[in-house]
Amino acid sequence: xxxxxxxxxxxxxxxxxxxxxxxxxxxxxxxxxxxxxxxxxxxxxxxxxxxxxxxxxxxxxxxxxxxxxxxxxxxxxxxxxxxxxxxxxxxxxxxxxxxxxxxxxxxxxxxxxxxxxxxxxxxxxxxxxxxxxxxxxxxxxxxxxxxxxxxxxxxxxxxxxxxxxxxxxxxxxxxxxxxxxxxxxxxxxxxxxxxxxxxxxxxxxxxxxxxxxxxxxxxxxxxxxxxxxxxxxxxxxxxxxxxxxxxxxxxxxxxxxxxxxxxxxxxxxxxxxxxxxxxxxxxxxxxxxxxxxxxxxxxxxxxxxxxxxxxxxxxxxxxxxxxxxxxxxxxxxxxxxxxxxxxxxxxxxxxxxxxxxxxxxxxxxxxxxxxxxxxxxxxxxxxxxxxxxxxxxxxxxxxxxxxxxxxxxxxxxxxxxxxxxxxxxxxxxxxxxxxxxxxxxxxxxxxxxxxxxxxxxxxxxxxxxxxxxxxxxxxxxxxxxxxxxxxxxxxxxxxxxxxxxxxxxxxxxxxxxxxxxxxxxxxxxxxxxxxxxxxxxxxxxxxxxxxxxxxxxxxxxxxxxxxxxxx
RNA sequence: GGGCCCGUGGCUCAGCAUGGACAGAGCACCGGCCUUCUAAGCCGGGGAUCGCGGGUUCAAGUCCCGCCGGGUCCGCCA
Numbered sequence: 001x002x003x004x005x006x007x008x009x010x011x012x013x014x015x016x017x018x019x020x021x022x023x024x025x026x027x028x029x030x031x032x033x034x035x036x037x038x039x040x041x042x043x044x045x046x047x048x049x050x051x052x053x054x055x056x057x058x059x060x061x062x063x064x065x066x067x068x069x070x071x072x073x074x075x076x077x078x079x080x081x082x083x084x085x086x087x088x089x090x091x092x093x094x095x096x097x098x099x100x101x102x103x104x105x106x107x108x109x110x111x112x113x114x115x116x117x118x119x120x121x122x123x124x125x126x127x128x129x130x131x132x133x134x135x136x137x138x139x140x141x142x143x144x145x146x147x148x149x150x151x152x153x154x155x156x157x158x159x160x161x162x163x164x165x166x167x168x169x170x171x172x173x174x175x176x177x178x179x180x181x182x183x184x185x186x187x188x189x190x191x192x193x194x195x196x197x198x199x200x201x202x203x204x205x206x207x208x209x210x211x212x213x214x215x216x217x218x219x220x221x222x223x224x225x226x227x228x229x230x231x232x233x234x235x236x237x238x239x240x241x242x243x244x245x246x247x248x249x250x251x252x253x254x255x256x257x258x259x260x261x262x263x264x265x266x267x268x269x270x271x272x273x274x275x276x277x278x279x280x281x282x283x284x285x286x287x288x289x290x291x292x293x294x295x296x297x298x299x300x301x302x303x304x305x306x307x308x309x310x311x312x313x314x315x316x317x318x319x320x321x322x323x324x325x326x327x328x329x330x331x332x333x334x335x336x337x338x339x340x341x342x343x344x345x346x347x348x349x350x351x352x353x354x355x356x357x358x359x360x361x362x363x364x365x366x367x368x369x370x371x372x373x374x375x376x377x378x379x380x381x382x383x384x385x386x387x388x389x390x391x392x393x394x395x396x397x398x399x400x401x402x403x404x405x406x407x408x409x410x411x412x413x414x415x416x417x418x419x420x421x422x423x424x425x426x427x428x429x430x431x432x433x434x435x436x437x438x439x440x441x442x443x444x445x446x447x448x449x450x451x452x453x454x455x456x457x458x459x460x461x462x463x464x465x466x467x468x469x470x471x472x473x474x475x476x477x478x479x480x481x482x483x484x485x486x487x488x489x490x491x492x493x494x495x496x497x498x499x500x501x502x503x504x505x506x507x508x509x510x511x512x513x514x515x516x517x518x519x520x521x522x523x524x525x526x527x528x529x530x531x532x533x534x535x536x537x538x539x540x541x542x543x544x545x546x547x548x549x550x551x552x553x554x555x556x557x558x559x560x561x562x563x564x565x566x567x
Numbered sequence: 568g569g570g571c572c573c574g575u576g577g578c579u580c581a582g583c584a585u586g587g588a589c590a591g592a593g594c595a596c597c598g599g600c601c602u603u604c605u606a607a608g609c610c611g612g613g614g615a616u617c618g619c620g621g622g623u624u625c626a627a628g629u630c631c632c633g634c635c636g637g638g639u640c641c642g643c644c645a
Contacts (some may be wrong), residue, residue, distance in 0.1 A: 119645070162644060162645075163644085281643050282643095290570075294642085298643060327639090329639060330645095332569090335571095355572065355639080392606095392613085420579085436591075438608095440593085443607070446607050450605060450608085454605095457604055519592090522608060526609050530604060531603095545573080554635095
């Protein structure tokens, strides 16, 4: 800014700042972080050229001439390249970022947040669509938590739907296959019962009867429901736990019917004057979407959407904001929910919509029994990883091989789900997902294992990194190679990446960063020998490796992926 | 029919919010690199009308309009 002023005097500066608040300084300077040509670059000459009616390249050259870099600056040099002004980071900048990483970067996002994800119906095992939901939701929860938020994850149990009623009715005349994993056995019953009901009206009436009784809280019906729902949930939880995904709380939608929550919501909506009576049913007039919301059926029973309103009102009282991770098919319903909550004066949840996952052979359907279960996927991914481990490591025992295969196989699956931006449709090709992709999780895990290996070896040889515990690393950091510098730069971006992924609710940003960090680390690994370097360089590099390992591990963990010490 | 999302090398994706320096990766393909900290790695090569057409701009993959293709939703289901 000073340079700008020295170059063109107050007139240009005031012309530029006339409509700009001071906090928009960054915008004003048109700064590009981590462009490929510089560490930081400014495009301000473009906008100045308009005001000054002057060639932008000339302007940037003039500005650079007037820039004086102070002692101990985070910037080491400035260059004008055509219309661009390029800034380059100093060693001090890298030292500062390493110190922050070693000290544990502290983020200061504050507030309580409830993230709801997965919430699969308790009528069978998780399939590939749920996997995407769970992986995105879990990663998001981890990222927000890391950024400082107080996060609670919830699984909303849809126990009042027709599906569950069909299942409960099927349990009357069918037995659970004990040999199978419980959620799979339940799905079998559900599919069969569904077929039977299609052809048998008597059975259909029975289902409706069950739904009525459950809503009324008939104790025998409730007991039957709870038994089967709980069983299925156990199966689902087992799958989620294999993936390292744990919900803090399971909330049953029936709770809101049995308490007065649902009826309270209906009463409150009545007071809004937006309800329309249609026969015996009650509808809520919608303005933002072209579809009114049914609040109560003709027979007086509640609907999913009504209970969902009650659930969100309940949630909203327990947090500062909430995020729902939902499939694209829920978009309209989510909009209706939002408007209903507006009417009630309850804050809306943020909705993170993810697009559908389809199979190469067509769409998925639980009802038709056409899906790939997550359990099957896990099994195949881990088996594939095991082949790989067995091929490379005959020096380790069986247990270790299995452990690594588990970490790698599951990591590959999860990474595949997180790396793609949620709004993209995905065609899920099982062979490709299971394939230990070159630049997927295994690639990042491998880089972590390499870093760990260096540090392990250093310890074994009794080599210490002198700089680690010093408050001032100055003169300890030796940057001798361009790969080293590139790695340090990438490391320095870490905190910005986390905050961006957090604030924009985009876990895939972390996925991309982790892959890039692994890549530059591998290049560093090729170019810069650590243990055999001369003493001062060695301790500097050891320090860098330590930071890389830490950041790789954190990045993987933010995606819910484990970082193996060796593989 | 209407709403929303997607359309970037053969395949899978990043980049689009806040327009700028040659459109980046990976897979697959071709060719190199293990006496040195794990080759699940590294280096090099070929391969792209950024769906199509218009507009705004000094500058468009990015913003606006129209169209085409794919997905999804439009139940007193959840």
